[in-house]
Amino acid sequence: MNSAFWDGLAAGYHWQLSLITAVGIAAVTFAGKLLVQLVPTFRAAKRLNRETYAQKMENPRYAANLRWNRKWGVFYWVVIFAGILPFCLTAEAQPVWQVLLDCFVILMVYDFFYYLVHRFLFHDAGFLGGPLMWVHAVHHRQHNPCREDSSYIHPLEVAMGLGLYVACIFVLSRFMGDFHVATIVITWVAFTEINLHNHDLWTVDRFPFKYLNTMSAMHHNHHARFTGGNFATISLLYDWMFGTLDYGQGYKGAEYAPKAKKAPGGVGAA
Template identity: 25%
Template sequence: MSWGERFIAFDAPTVMAVGVAWFTLLYALTGGIAALLWQRLLPSLGYGRRLDPRPLPAGQLRRELWASASSILVFGLGLVVPWGLLRLGWARLAVEPSPWQIAIEIVVLFLWNELHFYLNHRLLHTRPLRRFHAMHHRSHVPTPWSTYAFHPVEAAMLGSVPLLPMLAHDFSFAALMTLPVLSIVLNNLGHGNYEASADAPARGWRAASRRHHLHHACYHGNYGFLLDVFDRLAGSTIPLNAADARITAAKSKQEAR
């Protein structure tokens, strides 16, 4: 029996328990590695730079951990939805997919994840939904522990990413399982508050951390995930110096105390 067949054979409580354990592991493991990388290893090597030097407000990390715990529950318990699609026969898994098929599906899901995130992120910045997104934006200076620090409504919106693709195509179980791993790894890149590049500003994928740092610092703009193509097409790109004035003002205020 394949892993996909075993997953379908689970009962609903088992699916939800496995889901909560899986997302807890993803959050703890990737957050710990990212914190070590961005806050310890790369600074000690003198490679790259911290983007927002402002100190974290008291209680930020504790708040992020509690908010992330609620998101993990939403993601984990919500795993019953794609499981239900498979059990009902509304979606199916690929049978004996080739390595090439799995690789192509991972690329397709990555691109879909970029579009899905951009569209949902823009919605979360509209008047009816911005109150839900406000929880995430309380972290003006992002950290690796900000990655899942969402209101449950936002967590449900972002967690819906595999549903439409599953209805449109019979994906391999391996590709579907790769999607949340890929998502949180990219999320850690965006929330690391660290530019891992010898050049400033960074180019290419390394620029994702600077773009998302600017989004947290300035709020409006840079709604994309790793790629900036949708922001460029929509004209929602934030200038590279947009946060300089407020960071300088905050540092001066801190030094005056």
């Protein structure tokens, strides 16, 4: 193997920056949890979701799924922070506007591709026929999810979700240049917290919490039945663009009646 290739690979491998990023994500997440506890509305939501989560953990199958995904989560973190992100990071000074723009691009590019995966692979909502519905069906066992249900999923879906997010970072970094550590910290925390909040049991619908209520309510509409809309996760932009917004009554063009199952003889059953 050409030594120049390995030298070039090593020169672009910044494990120290990846470690700083991981520590930064943990620190920002921890600080954020402390800050939101100063707001009564967030404290009440946390209490409601914790109580619901405790009840669900009494189900052995539910608890086993979360334990399994936590174990796999550690493995995925090692792969991402040791094998991928070190090739995408820089500590060179960048203007604030560039960091914010890069955050926006990463999250919206990810959300576009996640919309496609969610709609056409995880759901029977297009010409592909939902080949991975059996994977996503695990997540949809929770018809009225709480915050922790964002992690109640098939391990393969964990890999696909995180893999898609990190793949977006890696590919975009080849076109846009390495991303600042702050950019990845912000997008990672946003990516995580938005997904968690979408599953929140949330009851407050007044300023300044109306948007949080909307995002939670819309995702709960999606969970209420396997044929619901609202396939994006970061925002509702792509559902609006492609006509799959679901306010609880379905979205235009969707078929909500379950498809007829084939009888043993091959004849469609009612």
